[in-house]
Amino acid sequence: MARFGILTSGGDCPGLNAVIRGTVLQGTKVHGQEFVGFKDGFHGLVYGDVVDLDRTAVQGISSQGGTIIGTSRFGPYEPDGGPDNIKGVLARLGIDAVIAVGGDGTMAAANRLLTDGIPIVGVPKTIDNDLNATDYTFGFNTAVEVATEAVDRLRTTGNSHKRCMVLEVMGRHAGWIAMYSGVAAGAHAILIPEQPETLEQICEWVLSVQDRGRSPMVVVAEGFTFPHMDEAHSHKGLDGFNRPRLGGIGDILAPLIEEHTGIETRSTTLGYIQRGGVPSAWDRTLGTRFGQAVSDLVADGQWGQMVALRGTDIVRVPFAEAVGNPKTVPLDYYRGARAIFG
Template identity: 75%
Template sequence: MARYGILTAGGDCPGLNAVIRGIVLDGQTEHGDEYVGYLDGYKGLVYGNVMELDRSTVRGISKEGGTVLGTSRHGPYKEPNGPDTIKKSMRHLGVDGVIAIGGDGTMAAANRLYEDGIPIIGVPKTIDNDLEATDYTFGFNTAVEIATEAADRLRTTGNSHKRCMVLEVMGRHAGWIALYAGMAAGAHAILIPEQPESLEQICAWVQSVTDRGRAPMVVVAEGFTFPDMDEAYSDKGLDEFGRPRLGGIGEILAPLIQEKTGIETRATVLGYIQRGGVPSAFDRVLGTRLGFAVPDLINDGGWGQMLALRGNDIVRVPFSEAAGKTKNVPLDMYEEARRVFG
C-alpha cells in the first residue's frame, strides 16, 4: 500500500477542496492508497507538518472555498539543503510521493524538486487562468462569476447617479478575468495588461457612452498599464517572491477620467473577494475530475508531470511545458471585444 502527500501552495482558490476530495476518494477506492495533507503548502513539506486524509476527513468539502490544508507562499528552497530535508521528512512519514496543487510558482518549484530527485506531480490552480499548458484552471470560473456580479451591481448604482464606474479585478500579467467579466457584464471598456490603452482613448469611450445617456462601466485588470508606463502600478511593496504587490490602478484611473471628461467617476477594487467563497459548479466538477486523474497518473509512474484540461479531456504534460510560461489573452480575442467599446 502506497502513501502520498498532498499540498496546496500559493494563493488560495475556489475548487482546491474538490481536488483534495477527488484524490482521496479515487485513490483509496480504486488503488488502496493512503494520503496525508501537508499543512500550509511547501512549508509543511519542508518541516513535515501533516494531517491524515481519508474519506471521513474529506466528506462534504468540495463545496467549501479555500483549502482545508492551509496554504502559504513559503518556497521549498528557502531553507538550506531543502531537498535533502524534504527527502528525510518523507522517509520519516512513510510518504512515497508528493502531489502539489498550485499555480505557476508552485509548478516551477515542483519541477525543480523533481529534478532534485523528489517524486512529485502537479495539479494546476489559479483564478487568473494564465497557465500556458491548460485551457482552463479551476477557480477562474468562480472569480469571473464574482466579478460579473460586482460589475452588474455597480452598473445599477452608476445608472442611478449617472456616474462612470470603474471596477478593478485581478490579473497581474493576463487579463482573462477582466475580459470575461467585462464581456459578460456588457462593460463599455475593458483594460487588460496585454494591451495598453491611452487615457485619451479611454475617455473617448466613456464620453461616447455618456453622450448616449448611459452610465459608463469600465473593467480594468490590476496589471493594466498606460502606454507610457514601464510597469504595472504598485504602491504596496513587494510580495514573498520579490514581485510588486499590484492593486490600485482603478483608483488612479477614476480621478483621471473625471478630471479629463468632467463625468463623476468612482472606482471599486474587488481584490480578494474574487478568491473567496464557495466554488461554482464548473469549478467543483473540474477540480473533482483533476483529483480523480491523480491516482492514475501516480500509479502509471508519471512523476514530473502535471495534469491539464485540453478541450474536455484531462491530459498529462511535463512540468517543463507549464512552468514559467504565461498564457496571455490573444490580441485578436481582445480586438473582438474592443470593436464595441464606448
C-alpha cells in the same frame, strides 16, 4: 500501500477542496492509496507538518472555498528546506511522492524539486487562468462569476447617480478575468495587461457612452498599464514570491477620467472577494476530475507530470510545458471586444 502527500501552495482558490476530495476518494477506492496533507503548502513539506486525509476527512468539502490543509507562499528552498531535508521528511513519514497543487510558481518549484530527485506531480491552480498547458484552471469560473455580479451591481448605482464606475479585478500578466466578466456584463471598456491604452482613448469611450445617455462602466485588470508605464502599478511592497503586490490602478484611473471628462467617477477594487466563497459547479467538477486524474497519475508513477484540461479531456503534460509560458489573452480576441467598446 502507497502513501502520498498533498499540498496546496500560493494564493487560495475556489475548487481546491474539490481537488483534495477527488484525489483521496479515487486513491482510496480505486488504487488502495493513503494520503496526508502537508499543512500550509511547502512549509508543511519542509517541516514535516501533516494531517491525515481519509474519506471522513474530505466528506462534504467540495462546496467549501479555500483549502482545508492551508496554503502559503513559502518556498521549498527556503531556510531549512532543500532536497536533502525534504527527502528526509518523506522517508521519516513514509511518503512515497508529493502532489503539488498550485500555479506557475508552484509548478516551477516542483520542477526544480523533480530535478533534485523528489518524486512529485502537479495539479494546475490559478484564478487568473494564465497557465498555458491547460485550457482552463479551476477557480477561474468562480472568479468570473463574482466579477460579473460586481459589474452588474455597480451598474445600478452608476445609473442612479449618472456616474462612471471603474471596477478593478485581479490579473497580473493576463486579463482573462477582466475580459470574461467585462464581456459578460457588457462593460463599455475593458483594460488588460496585454494591451496598453491611452487615457485619451479611454476618455473617448467614456464620453461616447455618456453621449448616448448611459452611465459608463469600465473594467480594469490590476496589471493594466498606460503606454508610458514601464511596469504595472504597485505600492504595497513584495509578496511571498518577491513579486510586486499589484493593486490600485483603478484608484489612479478614476480621478483621471473625472478630470478629463467632467463625469463623476468612482472606483471599486474587488480584491480577495474573487478568491473566496463557494466555488461554482464548474470549478467543483473540474477540481474533482483533476483530483481523480492525479491519483491515477501517481499510481502510474509518472513523476514530473501535471494533469491538464485539453478540450473536454484530462491529459498529462510535463512540468516543462507548464512553467514559464503564461497564457495571455490573444490580441485578436481583445480587438474583437474592443471594436464595440464605448
